[in-house]
Amino acid sequence: QVQLVESGGGLVQPGGSLRLSCAASGSIFFIYAMGWYRQAPGKQRELVATITRGGATNYADSVKGRFSISRDNAKNTVYLQMNSLQPEDTAVYYCNADIQYLRRSDYWGQGTQVTVSS
Helix, strand or coil: CEEEEEECCEEECCCCCEEEEEEEEECCCEEEEEEEEEECCCCCCEEEEEECCCCCEEECCCCCCCEEEEEEHHHCEEEEEECCCCHHHCEEEEEEEEEECCCEEEEECCCEEEEECC
16 A cells, blocks of 8 residues: 655745645555646646656746755655745645556545645
8 A cells, every 4th residue: 555645735925935745655666756736726636846766857837947846765755845936826736656566556645735825
């Protein structure tokens, strides 16, 4: 059984910063790409950023220059540093990981709420 546990969400004022963490645990042989997605009320889930095991990154245009994704392979953890947050960044943020155990599968965390408001 594999679990992804997110932490670090909360309420922040516009222009502020937050750092999200997501730790994978359980029966893991290898983790390929990891990433962050978000879903705002009434909208579809969208990609925020992804990172390969080797460190190659990809960002949504809306967060480029403001957000930074990183990972610690030894800890099976991915991070999302979010700076210059705006109200439109308000959403539930989900961690995603492509994990190999008995087979290769896609896993999701339970989500963490990020609210940007004055």
